[in-house]
Amino acid sequence: xxxxxxxxxxxxxxxxxxxxxxxxxxxxxxxxxxxxxxxxxxxxxxxxxxxxxxxxxxxxxxxxxxxxxxxxxxxxxxxxxxxxxxxxxxxxxxxxxxxxxxxxxxxxxxxxxxxxxxxxxxxxxxxxxxxxxxxxxxxxxxxxxxxxxxxxxxxxxxxxxxxxxxxxxxxxxxxxxxxxxxxxxxxxxxxxxxxxxxxxxxxxxxxxxxxxxxxxxxxxxxxxxxxxxxxxxxxxxxxxxxxxxxxxxxxxxxxxxxxxxxxxxxxxxxxxxxxxxxxxxxxxxxxxxxxxxxxxxxxxxxxxxxxxxxxxxxxxxxxxxxxxxxxxxx
Amino acid sequence: xxxxxxxxxxxxxxxxxxxxxxxxxxxxxxxxxxxxxxxxxxxxxxxxxxxxxxxxxxxxxxxxxxxxxxxxxxxxxxxxxxxxxxxxxxxxxxxxxxxxxxxxxxxxxxxxxxxxxxxxxxxxxxxxxxxxxxxxxxxxxxxxxxxxxxxxxxxxxxxxx
Numbered sequence: 001x002x003x004x005x006x007x008x009x010x011x012x013x014x015x016x017x018x019x020x021x022x023x024x025x026x027x028x029x030x031x032x033x034x035x036x037x038x039x040x041x042x043x044x045x046x047x048x049x050x051x052x053x054x055x056x057x058x059x060x061x062x063x064x065x066x067x068x069x070x071x072x073x074x075x076x077x078x079x080x081x082x083x084x085x086x087x088x089x090x091x092x093x094x095x096x097x098x099x100x101x102x103x104x105x106x107x108x109x110x111x112x113x114x115x116x117x118x119x120x121x122x123x124x125x126x127x128x129x130x131x132x133x134x135x136x137x138x139x140x141x142x143x144x145x146x147x148x149x150x151x152x153x154x155x156x157x158x159x160x161x162x163x164x165x166x167x168x169x170x171x172x173x174x175x176x177x178x179x180x181x182x183x184x185x186x187x188x189x190x191x192x193x194x195x196x197x198x199x200x201x202x203x204x205x206x207x208x209x210x211x212x213x214x215x216x217x218x219x220x221x222x223x224x225x226x227x228x229x230x231x232x233x234x235x236x237x238x239x240x241x242x243x244x245x246x247x248x249x250x251x252x253x254x255x256x257x258x259x260x261x262x263x264x265x266x267x268x269x270x271x272x273x274x275x276x277x278x279x280x281x282x283x284x285x286x287x288x289x290x291x292x293x294x295x296x297x298x299x300x301x302x303x304x305x306x307x308x309x310x311x312x313x314x315x316x317x318x319x320x321x322x323x324x325x326x327x328x329x330x
Numbered sequence: 331x332x333x334x335x336x337x338x339x340x341x342x343x344x345x346x347x348x349x350x351x352x353x354x355x356x357x358x359x360x361x362x363x364x365x366x367x368x369x370x371x372x373x374x375x376x377x378x379x380x381x382x383x384x385x386x387x388x389x390x391x392x393x394x395x396x397x398x399x400x401x402x403x404x405x406x407x408x409x410x411x412x413x414x415x416x417x418x419x420x421x422x423x424x425x426x427x428x429x430x431x432x433x434x435x436x437x438x439x440x441x442x443x444x445x446x447x448x449x450x451x452x453x454x455x456x457x458x459x460x461x462x463x464x465x466x467x468x469x470x471x472x473x474x475x476x477x478x479x480x481x482x483x484x485x486x487x488x489x490x491x
Contacts, residue, residue, distance in 0.1 A: 082356065084353060086353040087355060213356075296486075308487060311488045318470070
């Protein structure tokens with residue numbers, strides 16, 4: 001199995017024959033066989049050269065870069081080799097024709113809401129008082145079908161998320177003041193973790209999109225100009241409840257994280273490097289978690305569920321089978 | 331329409347794969363089995379003349395002593411490979427080359443199969459070319475095969491999700 005590599009060291013990453021060689025400032029050298037690499041996440045200060053980019057392109061490996069504050073700054077996205085003109089035409093058509101776009105936008109939101117409800121119901125059966133929220137979100141979902149503009153669909157999505165986030169203080173067995181989502185800058189531990197892992201999920205999805213014929217810039221729920229790869233934002237709505245939210249709940253409820261893992265920046269919180277490494281490893285393990293897929297009857301990882309979602313979208317776009325967003329079934 | 335040797339092979343194997351591949355919805359580079367096939371192709375018969383092209387229709391593994399050679403990873407899907415080689419012979423015949431034979435080599439099981447193109451074969455090929463043209467013009471991909479071979483196919487997840 002190919003792995004994601006998360007590089008924290010400062011130093012140099014270069015090509016050594018058919019291998020990636022990481023030489024760090026303190027003199028250690030590690031070699032990574034290129035066939036083992038799925039994608040790369042760079043958090044340190046690295047020098048790279050074109051010989052390296054050449055090799056990465058040959059093996060079609062995307063590299064995601066982050067700055068000192070663990071904010072995503074960009075991706076080295078090798079030349080597209082998976083291009084399908086026929087699919088691109090369909091992707092654009094589904095954006096341009098409002099009814100087609102609305103249909104997809106609503107499916108992304110309802111998929112997301114289904115998974116949110118799954119999470120709430122899980123904690124509800126474990127003695128947390130979430131009945132009201134479950135009812136309110138279910139109601140918001142029924143309103144979805146009457147919406148006739150993308151902005152109103154987005155509005156519903158916002159309201160669902162807002163209601164959901166309001167329950168996090170109940171779900172998480174910790175006394176953390178978390179009333180609402182604050183992004184720039186994230187003001188407490190929970191907001192800071194949401195920002196970080198939403199962003200990592202977004203990058204995971206970019207890697208998956210790159211492995212398909214889909215064009216990452218054409219999206220349906222989000223406007224194609226909000227972010228460079230806005231299709232990844234659409235898909236991430238469906239997976240946040242499974243991959244990010246559940247992960248954050250378990251970090252707190254299993255006492256795997258607390259205040260001592262963070263350091264205070266001028267007006268935000270940042271994970272300490274050692275804590276970040278430890279938690280990233282847990283997150284990576286989570287993506288490798290496998291389940292038996294009901295339709296395929298094959299064992300698939302969470303990471304691969306994302307790819308399957310893209311295949312379903314392709315089938316929708318070429319008009320073969322209507323997209324049915326992924327639902328947590330366990 | 332330009333019909334390649336690979337398209338003839340896919341036609342015999344799975345019409346859905348033919349359609350998807352023609353529309354550039356490829357899955358091959360994701361498949362371990364396909365990569366193994368590629369390595370076998372690159373690492374066997376290295377001394378022979380490799381990759382003989384007939385315009386952009388066919389990429390013949392190698393040509394030697396009036397014989398067209400096609401290298402395959404396994405002899406499981408022989409029928410489609412035979413049609414592919416017959417199509418190569420057909421293309422060569424159309425271009426005035428006579429008395430060419432075909433051979434399919436399966437290095438892993440040390441097998442070698444002879445292929446000839448007779449009048450019946452010519453008819454078979456022509457019928458197949460007309461069918462391919464028809465399929466590629468479909469608006470939607472043909473249905474999934476639901477056959478045993480699907481399990482090892484690079485398109486399995488796309489087809490069955």
